[in-house]
Amino acid sequence: MEDELVLEVAGLTKRFPGVVANEDVSLRVHKGEIVALLGENGAGKSTLVKMIYGLYRPDEGEIKIKGETVRLSGPREAIRRGVGMVHQHFQLVPVFTVAENVILGDEPRRLSFIEKRKAIKKVTALAEKHGMAVDPKALVRDLPVGAQQRVEILKALYRRADILIMDEPTAVLTPQETDELLNTMKGFAANGVAVIFITHKLREVLAIADKIEVLRSGKVVGTTTPAEADQAKLAQMMVGRSVLLSVEKSASSPKEIVLDVVGFSSDSDIGLPAIRNVDLTVRSGEIVGIAGVEGNGQRELVEALTGIRKSTATKFTINDENAIGAGPHEIHGMHVGHVPEDREKDGLVAQYSIANNMVLNRFDEPEFSRRGIRNMDAVNSQATKLVKDFDVRTPSIKTPANSLSGGNKQKVVIARELSANPSLLIASQPTRGVDVGSIEFIHSQIISARDKGAAVLLVSAELDEVLGLSDRILVMYDGQIVAELEGASADRAEIGRLMAGGHSEMAEESSHG
Amino acid sequence: MRARWAWTLTVIILVGILFSYTQDELRTTSVLSFSLRVAIPLIIAAMVGLVCERSGVINIGIEGQLLMSAFAGFFGAALTGSLILGTLFGIGTGLIMGAVFATGAVAWKMDQIISGTIINIIATGLTSFFYAQGKTLPASTPVVAIPYLKDLPLVGPVLFNNGLFTYAAIIIVIFLQIMLFLTIWGMRTRAVGENPSSADTSGINVQRTRFINVTLAGGLAGVAGAYLSIEAAGTFERGFTAGRGFTALAIMIFGAWNPVGAFAAALFFGLTQGVASQLQADEVIDIPPQFINMLPFVLTIVLLAVVAGRVRPPAAVGKPYEKD
Numbered sequence: 001m002e003d004e005l006v007l008e009v010a011g012l013t014k015r016f017p018g019v020v021a022n023e024d025v026s027l028r029v030h031k032g033e034i035v036a037l038l039g040e041n042g043a044g045k046s047t048l049v050k051m052i053y054g055l056y057r058p059d060e061g062e063i064k065i066k067g068e069t070v071r072l073s074g075p076r077e078a079i080r081r082g083v084g085m086v087h088q089h090f091q092l093v094p095v096f097t098v099a100e101n102v103i104l105g106d107e108p109r110r111l112s113f114i115e116k117r118k119a120i121k122k123v124t125a126l127a128e129k130h131g132m133a134v135d136p137k138a139l140v141r142d143l144p145v146g147a148q149q150r151v152e153i154l155k156a157l158y159r160r161a162d163i164l165i166m167d168e169p170t171a172v173l174t175p176q177e178t179d180e181l182l183n184t185m186k187g188f189a190a191n192g193v194a195v196i197f198i199t200h201k202l203r204e205v206l207a208i209a210d211k212i213e214v215l216r217s218g219k220v221v222g223t224t225t226p227a228e229a230d231q232a233k234l235a236q237m238m239v240g241r242s243v244l245l246s247v248e249k250s251a252s253s254p255k256e257i258v259l260d261v262v263g264f265s266s267d268s269d270i271g272l273p274a275i276r277n278v279d280l281t282v283r284s285g286e287i288v289g290i291a292g293v294e295g296n297g298q299r300e301l302v303e304a305l306t307g308i309r310k311s312t313a314t315k316f317t318i319n320d321e322n323a324i325g326a327g328p329h330e331i332h333g334m335h336v337g338h339v340p341e342d343r344e345k346d347g348l349v350a351q352y353s354i355a356n357n358m359v360l361n362r363f364d365e366p367e368f369s370r371r372g373i374r375n376m377d378a379v380n381s382q383a384t385k386l387v388k389d390f391d392v393r394t395p396s397i398k399t400p401a402n403s404l405s406g407g408n409k410q411k412v413v414i415a416r417e418l419s420a421n422p423s424l425l426i427a428s429q430p431t432r433g434v435d436v437g438s439i440e441f442i443h444s445q446i447i448s449a450r451d452k453g454a455a456v457l458l459v460s461a462e463l464d465e466v467l468g469l470s471d472r473i474l475v476m477y478d479g480q481i482v483a484e485l486e487g488a489s490a491d492r493a494e495i496g497r498l499m500a501g502g503h504s505e506m507a508e509e510s511s512h513g
Numbered sequence: 514m515r516a517r518w519a520w521t522l523t524v525i526i527l528v529g530i531l532f533s534y535t536q537d538e539l540r541t542t543s544v545l546s547f548s549l550r551v552a553i554p555l556i557i558a559a560m561v562g563l564v565c566e567r568s569g570v571i572n573i574g575i576e577g578q579l580l581m582s583a584f585a586g587f588f589g590a591a592l593t594g595s596l597i598l599g600t601l602f603g604i605g606t607g608l609i610m611g612a613v614f615a616t617g618a619v620a621w622k623m624d625q626i627i628s629g630t631i632i633n634i635i636a637t638g639l640t641s642f643f644y645a646q647g648k649t650l651p652a653s654t655p656v657v658a659i660p661y662l663k664d665l666p667l668v669g670p671v672l673f674n675n676g677l678f679t680y681a682a683i684i685i686v687i688f689l690q691i692m693l694f695l696t697i698w699g700m701r702t703r704a705v706g707e708n709p710s711s712a713d714t715s716g717i718n719v720q721r722t723r724f725i726n727v728t729l730a731g732g733l734a735g736v737a738g739a740y741l742s743i744e745a746a747g748t749f750e751r752g753f754t755a756g757r758g759f760t761a762l763a764i765m766i767f768g769a770w771n772p773v774g775a776f777a778a779a780l781f782f783g784l785t786q787g788v789a790s791q792l793q794a795d796e797v798i799d800i801p802p803q804f805i806n807m808l809p810f811v812l813t814i815v816l817l818a819v820v821a822g823r824v825r826p827p828a829a830v831g832k833p834y835e836k837d
Contacts, residue, residue, distance in 0.1 A: 055714070055836065076716035091711040093704050094828070104704050105715030112696045155715070 003031040006194050012061035021047040023218045034195045036205040039215035040435035041405035045198045049165045053085045054078035084161025086152045088168040094141035099123045102155050146177040165196045182208050200435050202231040239437040249447045252471040254283035258424050258455035263314035266304040274300035275479045287456040289470030297479035298459045302428045306338045307331035337422030341429040347413040350402035355383035357401045358416050390415035407438030428459045477501050544787040545671040552783030553682045557737035558761030559775040564730040568723045569706040569829040571625045574614050574632030576758025582607040582738025584640040587749035591648040603739030611731015619723045622833035641751050654744045678740040690772040706827035709834040719834045763813040769824040
């Protein structure tokens with residue numbers, strides 16, 4: 001279909017101190033078209049759309065919106081020209097209502113007063129028109145992530161956006177929410193909205209994009225369509241070399257029991273039982289994966305096992321050492337590595353340098369300090385070595401962690417936790433928000449830790465990850481382990497059913513084995 | 514939960530006042546009038562803090578802004594021979610001090626606490642250096658009794674028989690309460706104070722909003738300063754604001770960053786002092802006056818400890834805004 005060209009970007013270049021974020025990028029978007037910007041973290045996708053949205057000014061090149069060459073002074077002007085953006089990190093005021101968030105900056109007014117009733121009416125109508133369920137009077141902080149995202153989208157539509165930029169919108173969603181969102185996006189396109197969709201998830205791109213632009217190190221390296229491409233080809237374009245999308249690993253040879261837990265229970269943040277009577281063993285040299293829909297006690301299980309959360313148990317040993325009642329520091333002392341699910345909050349100190357983050361839980365070990373004085377030479381050489389070994393892309397080891405991309409941050413966490421040669425590695429969502437190239441790398445590191453004799457407990461909401469890595473799979477539902485399956489023979493549909501609370505004779509037989 | 518005990522306290526105090534009024538009308542009204550006079554500068558100064566903090570800027574320089582404008586107000590009035598010109602001098606000085614603070618804390622993105630401290634040091638230095646003895650005001654400020662309302666029992670003599678600044682303070686509180694929660698300015702201000710990057714992406718100029726708010730708040734500090742030297746004391750002495758700027762911040766917190774809440778908190782604050790002074794004067798209690806003078810600061814600490822963790826400041830307060 002040869003529709004009207006609504007956005008034309010030509011020769012756009014943006015430099016930041018030390019890096020060229022975008023170099024000679026060109027892009028054409030038509031009315032009603034879904035254009036996917038595909039690329040690894042740090043490839044320059046966000047920089048590009050931030051220029052289109054007026055948050056950054058390009059150093060070179062031009063942006064044409066609906067045929068008119070523009071020099072955007074800021075988001076306000078972009079909004080006025082019909083560009084809307086749904087940000088990766090939601091730009092909402094948590095203590096405001098849905099309606100207040102939607103109208104902020106473009107309020108229906110009489111004199112200087114906000115017309116609240118009119119605002120609620122408008123937001124309700126808009127939500128209904130696009131089939132998005134939200135309560136305009138609810139406070140945003142009370143809403144689940146998926147609903148908050150709908151508020152973000154409504155915010156853009158309210159401003160009559162006909163060029164809608166969505167920056168990694170599916171990163172925070174459950175699989176069901178993701179499908180719902182993809183459908184909504186198709187609906188926008190059918191209504192004539194041009195959608196620019198940033199992602200690094202290949203499946204989504206192939207499912208809905210009309211056109212795919214692949215970016216690498218700030219440049220457009222290829223333009224294709226779902227009809228011409230497949231996952232392997234896209235991954236190769238993104239990373240610049242062929243990528244193993246499935247994990248290659250040898251058969252496991254489990255040895256002695258490292259983690260042994262019987263009758264393990266713990267409460268949620270609000271004091272309700274979150275995990276109940278869980279029995280679990282992980283042996284040296286095997287990867288045990290926990291599959292389950294998020295919120296079925298996986299987070300609490302990991303926190304309890306690492307000593308962050310209080311727990312009760314009839315037996316809880318690590319290498320035959322009693323760990324009941326042990327705190328995080330003691331558990332760490334039992335040679336346990338922990339990759340937390342929220343690396344920003346629990347895995348790193350954002351303002352600290354990479355070097356300090358690399359020894360965050362080991363800085364007081366004799367290797368890195370003597371009589372209370374830190375040995376910075378040892379810390380720096382350790383950091384230099386780990387940055388090299390784990391391929392952390394950073395200008396320097398002195399760079400603060402928060403200036404790294406998600407994938408590189410995660411590599412810092414993994415590097416730190418594996419550098420102590422843990423006998424037990426507990427990894428929670430190890431590749432969440434991480435680009436394809438890094439995922440491959442992180443997976444291979446986890447497998448090589450196993451092959452060196454570590455016991456690995458893997459918790460992931462990505463079923464593919466659990467299936468690809470695990471030697472044994474446990475399915476968690478409602479705070480309990482409801483089934484145990486062999487990694488090699490596990491069936492996707494079967495696990496899906498168990499994750500949703502369904503029963504199966506096959507699984508039940510082995511669940512007590 | 515907080516609201517419930519706040520209401521309980523309010524009711525207990527009101528019942529106490531009514532009871533006291535039935536026992537001794539004259540003493541009760543005089544204690545309440547005294548309390549209100551203590552509360553007025555604190556109320557206005559708390560509004561200064563509130564307008565700044567709601568947009569995300571901690572203004573610890575209120576003390577200095579009060580001092581400078583009290584100084585400018587008094588000497589302006591003394592030199593020009595006009596109370597009105599003096600007041601305008603005070604407000605103008607407040608605006609300038611507000612703009613100076615905004616330049617440091619907002620435009621230059623300096624640490625807000627340090628910017629505020631600088632304001633305080635500048636104010637102490639300048640007012641001490643230029644202080645001159647022996648100046649007097651050309652006249653005392655008029656008391657304006659409001660017809661009919663002034664004849665009401667209890668509230669008449671306390672509320673409706675005051676100087677103009679007192680009425681101004683009450684109007685400012687109500688005005689700000691409406692502005693903050695019902696107008697575009699208020700909603701944008703709160704958005705900037707809660708999540709500036711959200712405001713920014715919604716097309717609101719964060720830096721400009723903060724700069725304007727902080728500068729205008731300085732004008733309010735000018736009103737409070739002029740009140741102190743021109744209406745309340747009728748004179749100016751070195752260091753004469755005596756920590757009111759800081760107390761006002763505590764009152765703002767105790768009032769949960771709400772104008773009306775801060776108003777109530779300031780009245781409560783004034784009342785404790787009024788009652789203590791009266792008990793002292795009646796020789797009911799025999800405490801050295803130094804301890805009575807200490808009362809505001811002790812009470813500040815107690816109040817802050819009581820509300821700690823119960824009220825929530827604007828989420829982005831204290832952080833200069835940087836685009837990511």
